[in-house]
Amino acid sequence: MYQIKTYNAIAPAGLNTFTADYALNQSEHPDAYLIRSVNLHDESLPTSLKVIVRAGAGVNNVPIKQATANGTAVFNTPGSNANAVKELIIGLLIMASRNLLAATTYSAQHAEADISQRTEHDKTQFNGIELTGKTLAVIGLGHVGSLVANAALNLGMNVIGYDPYLSADAAWNIAKQVQRAATLPDAVKNADFVTVHVPKNADTYHLIDEKALAAMPAGVQLFNYSRLGIVDNTAVISALTTKKVAHYYTDFGETQLAEHPAVTVTPHIGGSTIEAEINGATQAARTIMTYLETGNVHAAINLPDLNVPFNAAYRFTIIHQNVPNMVSQITAKLATANLNIATMANAAKNQTAYTIIDVDDLQQLSQTDLITELNKIPAVIRVRLLKQSVNL
Numbered sequence: 001m002y003q004i005k006t007y008n009a010i011a012p013a014g015l016n017t018f019t020a021d022y023a024l025n026q027s028e029h030p031d032a033y034l035i036r037s038v039n040l041h042d043e044s045l046p047t048s049l050k051v052i053v054r055a056g057a058g059v060n061n062v063p064i065k066q067a068t069a070n071g072t073a074v075f076n077t078p079g080s081n082a083n084a085v086k087e088l089i090i091g092l093l094i095m096a097s098r099n100l101l102a103a104t105t106y107s108a109q110h111a112e113a114d115i116s117q118r119t120e121h122d123k124t125q126f127n128g129i130e131l132t133g134k135t136l137a138v139i140g141l142g143h144v145g146s147l148v149a150n151a152a153l154n155l156g157m158n159v160i161g162y163d164p165y166l167s168a169d170a171a172w173n174i175a176k177q178v179q180r181a182a183t184l185p186d187a188v189k190n191a192d193f194v195t196v197h198v199p200k201n202a203d204t205y206h207l208i209d210e211k212a213l214a215a216m217p218a219g220v221q222l223f224n225y226s227r228l229g230i231v232d233n234t235a236v237i238s239a240l241t242t243k244k245v246a247h248y249y250t251d252f253g254e255t256q257l258a259e260h261p262a263v264t265v266t267p268h269i270g271g272s273t274i275e276a277e278i279n280g281a282t283q284a285a286r287t288i289m290t291y292l293e294t295g296n297v298h299a300a301i302n303l304p305d306l307n308v309p310f311n312a313a314y315r316f317t318i319i320h321q322n323v324p325n326m327v328s329q330i331t332a333k334l335a336t337a338n339l340n341i342a343t344m345a346n347a348a349k350n351q352t353a354y355t356i357i358d359v360d361d362l363q364q365l366s367q368t369d370l371i372t373e374l375n376k377i378p379a380v381i382r383v384r385l386l387k388q389s390v391n392l
């Protein structure tokens, strides 16, 4: 039985994806964590933990280095909530352009009997603009940014994208009418609206700072549905004071933003739709099952892709440092045990490498001995022995 520990509210419809071989929240020694936004940075990871899957996109709440050192694979569920964020951004763009917040607040405050006459007089103060023909800068064109860019094009907006690290796969998703900017200032210099959709990391901390704000035209409206810290809130408050920025919309509240009349804060609800939560939990459960049962890896944060059909009786999966001479040391251990290798594959990502070795004959006695021997190789981080679940 595999043991799963969940954090945060995980959609039950997604958890139902787990087969009867999986138990939820029943053990102090979990094989897997299925999480959303819980901050794991201050927790020590148990040695039993083989995989962490974040249902959602951002993994800034996961201590990746510590996980890798523990031999724990880390995944997210790319794209599972991107449509939810896109729809919210489009909703906010419409809200921003039609002064909907002020207009509905007015109506709530004027419920008197003769309101209809007064409304006809007062409504001009809520005159809006149309999005068609306006310019939107999209910073980060991954799963969320590409959907936002394409939807804004469909509303008749001019869309300028900036993403210096755009993957070839992600580029396929972007409509050709989205103009590519070579620099952040180029992307934002004519923007009526700027929306940021990048991961939080050392490079994106304060990506939107005083300098980036200075490059925007006066009266720009800014959206941060990525993470706290990607926009320098102090710089934004100054820019709001000088009316450089007309309004700031964000999913990430902070004391200095509270009650500012030109700031709208939503409580981290970008991915909070029934559909997105089910997508994320389902994708996370599938990722956990694939990794625990086959060791195969696709799009992990800290391991290379390695996908080998599991056709043999046994499989060793070995996470190790990406240093010379590892494969020969590993195969030497198997040769000493007189084992014939059916299939072997190896790949590396940054400082970490991953090796899969399939074998058909493995005596019960030699299993523990071999795992002990493989663990003795200095750069080995974690060895797992998987058994084929169906009889071959």
Ligand SMILES: NC(=O)C1=CN([C@@H]2O[C@H](COP(=O)(O)OP(=O)(O)OC[C@H]3O[C@@H](n4cnc5c(N)ncnc54)[C@H](O)[C@@H]3O)[C@@H](O)[C@H]2O)C=CC1
Residues within 6 Å of the ligand: 056, 057, 058, 059, 078, 079, 081, 082, 085, 139, 140, 141, 142, 143, 144, 145, 162, 163, 164, 165, 166, 167, 170, 197, 198, 199, 200, 203, 204, 207, 225, 226, 227, 251, 268, 269, 270, 271, 272
């Ligand atoms: N508010 C919410 O509830 C949600 C927030 N998010 C946040 O949005 C972020 C983006 O989500 P996805 O689009 O799904 O991720 P993604 O990984 O598909 O796309 C991120 C894109 O940002 C680009 N990028 C990285 N550094 C950049 C930089 N310095 N300048 C410009 N582009 C840069 C990458 O090349 C990539 O194309 C997540 O990391 C997460 O923090 C995502 C989903 C829900």
Ligand SMILES: O=C(O)CCC(=O)C(=O)O
Residues within 6 Å of the ligand: 036, 037, 055, 056, 057, 058, 059, 081, 268, 270, 271, 272
């Ligand atoms: O609703 C959630 O779990 C947060 C979504 C999010 O911020 C993300 O996917 O990065």
